[in-house]
Amino acid sequence: MLEQHKRLDGNCKTVLAKSVGVIDATADTVFEVILSTDQQKRYEWDTLICDLELVESYDGHYDVVYGTYDSKYLSRWHSKQDFVFSRQWFRGQDGTYTILQCPAVHKKKLQVPGYRRAKVNPSSWEIRNLNTSMPPNSPRCLVTHTLEIDSASWCRWKNNQNSKFQRSIPHALLFQVAGLKEYIAANPALHHENATTVVHSKISDASISSAEYEDEMQDEFYDAITADSSTSDEESDDDQKLVLQEPRVKLKNISWAITTLALKRTAAPDLSEELNPHVTPITIPSDLHGSLRKGKDDNDTNCWDSPTGKGFKIRGKNYLKDSSKVVGGDPLLRLVGVDWLTVDKSVDRIALHPKCLVQSEAGKKLPFILVINLQVPAKPNYSLVLYYAADRPINKDSLLAKFVDGSDAFRDSRFKLIPSIVEGYWMVKRAVGTKACLLGKAVTCKYFRQDNFLEIDVDIGSSSVARSVIGLVLGYVTSLVVDLAILIEAKEESELPEYILGTVRLNRLKLESAVPLED
Structure with a gap:
């Protein structure tokens, strides 16, 4: 056909x-x-x-x-x-x-x-x-x-x-x-x-x-x-449909189907237990920032923003039974800064750099920071560093705690990223797709846990497939609006529904705007 x-x-x-x-x-x-x-x-x-x-x-x-x-x-x-x-x-x-x-x-x-x-x-x-x-x-x-x-x-x-x-x-x-x-x-x-x-x-x-x-x-x-x-x-295209749209199915029982679809759309995870509910949340300082500025509006360029999770599909409460997915909710962690850097070679443990956001006086006072260091292979090499902050300490009995303080093998099996090209050339959209990827299984990830932060260094160049895709993306990056969602994959009944750890929107980045990482 x-x-x-x-x-x-x-x-x-x-x-x-x-x-x-x-x-x-x-x-x-x-x-x-x-x-x-x-x-x-x-x-x-x-x-x-x-x-x-x-x-x-x-x-x-x-x-x-x-x-x-x-x-x-x-x-x-x-x-x-x-x-x-x-x-x-x-x-x-x-x-x-x-x-x-x-x-x-x-x-x-x-x-x-x-x-x-x-x-x-x-x-x-x-x-x-x-x-x-x-x-x-x-x-x-x-x-x-x-x-x-x-x-x-x-x-x-x-x-x-x-x-x-x-x-x-x-x-x-x-x-x-x-x-x-x-x-x-x-x-x-x-x-x-x-x-x-x-x-x-x-x-x-x-x-x-x-x-x-x-x-x-x-x-x-x-x-x-x-x-x-x-x-x-x-x-x-089924992969590019808005996440509120459901797959085509034959409805044998209309009332049951309507109820099921409604539950799929409204089911939301309870995030109150991921961070310590017995600690009063702090006010995250507004003066935290990285080398890349936050956008003023949707028309701004060479900037970042933090969208809601509505543009992503994640595993619902009944995923293990019927593979149903739901629309993502608000992220658990707040994106407080983004660094867009040029480096001679890939740099690990960037959170220890004296000029890093984590090492600032305000950064040291935050209960927890998740640092995602996306190492981009190119000429020159780049690092896109995302800083996600929590307003309370992590609950020791939560899935997030198991991930933050767990083994590298556990982290590799759970660290997931969902991409979405919001605007851009159709072929780049095809290459990137919208499917969730276990980064720890696709590329080499290194984890560094210290003080009030966990840093994840993602070596995109460790995979020839990832290198090929990122090469295509960089060729069109000035015309792309890219959304990313970061989450911990839920595999047990007690861990469902999934929730989004953090999001970022990269709005038409300029390669030449990346700043050198000073020694």
Whole structure:
């Protein structure tokens, strides 16, 4: 089944078209087929691309590919066309693959005589395993191919009867999902084949249920090209929906369903016991600050703010029974300062630096400070340091106390981050996603407990996948509004529902505004 959605980006003047299909194979298998450059196999499911050649590969998560389009398909232009594009791929902790494809230039593949160099449309693939009621030896996955199209070309196809979108290269690219479906269906060995080149990542969450994609499971073509142009791609993508919107389900008992959904939306954790309820809260000083200033309003840039938790989904009270998630509430800890620093090399234990907020007179008087030091690999290297303060001491019997004073192994298994790109280029949104990540399982985290603080040093460069994603983010950082939520993952009944430790909004940061960390 194919599905196409339209999105007009007011900033980039582009349209996003989407092709969706359910394929009878594992996500690993489909990922392998898409990445393969074998000409004979490729031609069985891709009628547009004639040849592909791997030019260079980096870190096992990024490569550059040279290819040519089928001259028969392009005969009306009376020319041969070739192209060069880069591919980045990631495997999430839930087993979902994301592949990002962008036009590229490479010194090994300059202009070829007799060919006209074409610019590849930026696109992405998402491949998710589906849990179905079918036998366990019948794997299925949902494949989504999203393609960026210039709005001028789109309008020309839409308004000119003599210029058919069905005859265009973007249309042929979107039909690759249908080609994959037919190719795998015609090769039974692929239905149960396990991939050999898997992006290594520890899987913590179950695959998505096929009930969420019940409509997509039907073999029919759905055309949404004529939909209202105000409908954004994010509104049509399940991962990008507002968290107040529930998955599509069949309601067998309406009154029961309404009650359940209401409970999901209103259930809130009791935070009164996380901090010592017998101690009078102090007034956190307003003169605490870091090198990055707090924003004045939503239109301010190169600044930070601390949003509520309403933009995040976290585990609800009944999560262990029905995997239900709820809208996050207000953070337990208050964000009091942010440092945006340049460093020669990654710096641990930054809280001990004499000019750090923690070492200020006001900082020393706070009952507790959580310091998150996000070490960003680049040239130069950066550190984004977040300071979260409590107005009372931690309750010794709380989950927070178990985390703060627990073992590194316990912390690694519980330290969770949820990202969200509020504003920004759609491909960056695809790369970052909105899924919770156990940072201690994805990258190297070091913990330093002393006096009234706990510092967590997060080495983003310790993972080639994380390095690749952060490299893409830094390329667009001046146009991004990024929200992050930090929490301790709840795994026991007594720990539910989850609560958010702290949040931060980074509003269109400027790389050059980072200040050097003085010795």
